[in-house]
Amino acid sequence: MSAPHPNQFALLGQRRFAPFFWTQAAGAANDNLFKFAFTVMVTYQLGVSWLPPSLAGLVIGALFILPFLLFSATAGQITDKLEKTRIIRFVKNLEIAIMLLAALGFMAGHAALLLACVFLMGLHSTLFGPVKFAYLPQVLSERELTGGNGMVEMGTFVAILLGNVAGGLLVAMPGVGHGAVALACLGLALAGRLAAQFIPGAPATDPGLVVNWNPVSETWRNLQLAHGNIVVFRSLLGISWMWFFGAVFLSQFPSFAKDVLRGDEQVASALLVVFSLGIGTGALLCEVLSRRHIEIGLVPLGAIGMSVFAGDLYFASRGLPPSGVMALGAFLTQPAYWRVMLDLFLLSLFTGLYSVPMYALIQMRSQATHRARIIAANNILNALFMIVSAVLAGLLLQAGFTVPQIFLFTAIANAVVAAYIFLLVPEYLLRFVAWVLSRCVYRFRVRGDEHIPTAGAAILACNHVSFVDAVLLMAASPRPIYFLMDHRIFRVPVLGWLFRLAKAIPVAPQKDDPATYQAAFERAAQVLKAGDLLAIFPEGGITRDGQLQEFKGGIMKIIERAQADGVQAPVVPMALTNLWGSFFSRIEQGGAMVRPFRRGMFTRVGLNVGAPLAAAEVRPEPLRARVAGLLALG
Template sequence: MPHSEHPNQFALLRQRRFAPFFWTQFAGAANDNLFKFAFTVLVTYQLQVAWLSPTLAGLVIGALFILPFLLFSATAGQLTDKFEKTRIIRFVKSLEIAIMLLAGAGFMLGSVGVLLLCTFLMGVHSTLFGPVKFAYLPQALNERELTGGNGMIEMGTFVAILLGNVAGGLLVALPNIGPTMVALACLGLALAGRVLAQFIPAAPATDPHLQINWNPISETWRNLKLAHGNIVVFRSLLGISWMWFFGAVFLAQFPSFARDVLHGDAHVASLLLVVFSVGIGTGSLLCEVLSRRHVEIGLVPLGAIGMTVFAVDLYAAAHSLPTVAQMGVTAFVAQPAHWRVMLDLLLLSLFAGLYSVPMYALIQMRSQPTHRARIIAANNILNALFMIASSVLAGALLGAGWTVPEVFLATGLANAVVAGYIFLLVPEYLLRFIAWVLSRLVYHFKVKGDEHLPTSGAAILVCNHAGFVDRVLLMAASPRPICFVVEPALLHQPWGGWLLRLSKAIAWASGPNDALARQQAQATALQVLREGDLLAVTSEQDSLQLLAQAHAAGIAVSCVPLALHQPAHAAWGRVQLQVGAALAPTDCTPQGLRQRLDALRP
């Protein structure tokens, strides 16, 4: 849709293609957490059973909820690719109603066994919904809306988690009627979700002829191999799973951190959850603003840096707090030393939002539509494994005598190592980060006509400038990676050459004795176009030659003219890129291309 129709991501809430889906997933996330937290409180404080101690209740409930993600994610991904997605959503929401009817009986009868069964079934419900949740968005939203849409979903999910936990704790504590009120609230949310799902527009199946493999073990392995087929996507899955590892360490330790380190009561632990949720939501929503409504993975290194910095500072802020009597929220907030703790937690989670949303959007945009849901299923499997690993590792460190702040410090430092490793394996993240910093903070870069930049398919970008910084600015303008054709000397510059080599730039020799090297460069350039990627060329003659060779090889290629310039009377550092509409094959002549480039310049 036109850019002017959607000034920001909140406008999507007025669109039928997004709003019913957003509120359906919001109701589901709220219900999951209302049910789980109410059940945890009930079995901890009210329903004492010999075979489930209060200290293990939270662990058992969490493990039962995560188990279906390991068992059934692969099957869920296949079902989502094979069938129309709205049909899957409505089935899942109808299943939720049945589960909540059973859970209602469990709450009112005080049956821990029934409620444990419902915990597992709600895990199945969330497992089935997971692939649909992220596979639906790329079908409903265009590339310019994808980051904002993911940000809204991420924000909505954490707000729903927060509200579900708060409501569950308040309702179950009501004297005499607590379990009944929880049962009614869970059923009411399930019914609301099913009604909302009825308004979600159809999202056609992407692989209707898929043969379902019902063996979860072999299909899980097949999904992971499928995801590994696109190495950038697979390593992004690992990056997201690491974020869940990182976040799970902090979320799991809030109760003990509040009690043993901050000397606060249960309400202080709830305050920490509120601060964390607000930070995640804020960071998720900031992604669209900072990315200029494109999928901007340059924000991922920024998020990783912030996660480490504020995890380390959280350790420093909490390391030397004096031992005092247990305090409530009012007394806790009244002490300035605690403001730093809350600010660290807020900014840590904000940067986690900046880290995760672009990765989700990248996976959605770069995955093949025919098996996108199975890629998301592989992501869910990895997420579950990483969260389990985080619980085991954090428990081992605490069992070995580490304090909670020391576990936070170790997690923050490990984040720097893991993130750095990922960025070296996938240099596109680092390149986009450098491009983002230069274009936003140094050159005040502005793009006009960016809707002409192709979001899919092969294209030759023809620009009037050839400097290193010019190429970095072009990286910042495009939501997709660009392969640059450059003079061989540029690849040997100290810093610029290193970055160009990271971007897999093609050395384009032009001397009379370089015929073989030029032939090899042309073959490499054609392979880039054959794979459906973007190729940037500064020579009009070279671009026309490559275009002719591509057409002769049967490669469908468009040609997009661009012009970099500094607007008249603009302050230093202000640079503008004007993007023209793609040229038709008949216009791809030296004269036609020259006229289009001249028309773009002021």
């Protein structure tokens, strides 16, 4: 990996990212320029009897998405088996060949040939899809992955927007429109291939893989492979739901603009512009809001915003002033329509916040040897969800529902689906609580977080100051943490439920409850054996005077048990600072959580993380001295 960069935009100056970014952006722009120009041509210019204008968009969209269902599984295998840059260049060569055929189709006005090219461009995108998301984790560090995905998401939606706008403008040029579209498509294909030439090598992750060319059996196998990691699989479902949600709005923009907003084609295009800018803005905000880690706590925030503003879009669409068909200029002079545009921008912004961390999580948590096949499974599910979205929207319209009512149903369904996903995968909810606490209740600063291992077993040893110490540690770590905690904290309302949801391990003194004591160390050993992070508060309880207490011997028992299992887990010393006297800590004159604002809002607190210690070097007193030294840093 290269040296850390100041922000996600700096990646555009680095060879490991910039050529790939421009390659994928050129491909996304070309897909949409070609499809939209062809749709406009069939709808307004060709008059093909066997392809009525009312069905043109549907047929073109279905043909484009069909290869995702048929060939995604094969594409995932090929990506895992072969060097990724080689695949990217092959796909870009294929795009040039397809665009040469498409140029003939545009010049001759040959709809059948162009439909064949739609299918082939769908195949091109199907082959590129697994490479697109499997390449990034190989060249970006964990701290760069959210920003990199945000840049790719932003670039994709801006390219889609520009492609659609360019396709509509070029094909409408009198006399030369078809030729202009042909040249633009071919030019974008060549530009993408040129950029691909500069992408550095990305080695194969499973070169010994034997490709199964049966798409049906391999599709089923890919879905089973993804299901092997339940957090990843349910995240795939979450992303597919996002595509369902987005497809409802994108497919209804023309009808919404015409029948509800009383706007012309320019207004429909403006809705697409606002939606694309919102997605791009949300995607770029992810790195800032996540402190450059994979922060899946943003996913519930995104889901909440999606439902709130999709629902408000329904209410904003009611009672609009009556008018004739308006051009964009007249539309923008009406204050009532600004609320509609703001709702649309914000629901798409929160969609960006929702999707980017999920993609980053899948990339980081998927095993490298079959990461591309899991991305392929995601593409299959995305395609299925978008098809279901189109069918359901069509059925609701036929049943007499209005477009705003469909938006309202989608908002309600999104809230229900999101709640279901977050209860199935409580890690999202827990990280959301940690994110809110560390940014909205406290101003939380982490120093030395590069010492928290991004892979493998480790023991995190921290001082214990408040009832929310565990939540703050969750906010600091890019990975899930299993906590060994005093059994009495589980009796605290709300927090006890939260820690049980986090699968925290209750521990009691051996003399008081031998069974709980023994079970705690047994479970701790399982956590480390599985290669996960285990956090322990060696003081054995929350401090009553704000001072660092004596470290108990429990940590030595955990280390010895891990070594007996053949696990050499390093110990990472940590110190929470400035929490004493806050709402969730005790104070010398009273208990915790009795005066809500005794230190005001947004109190600055911190976590200092020290360099890991080899397990063999750890003893309670020297470890306590390390933590004390971190505390002294303030």
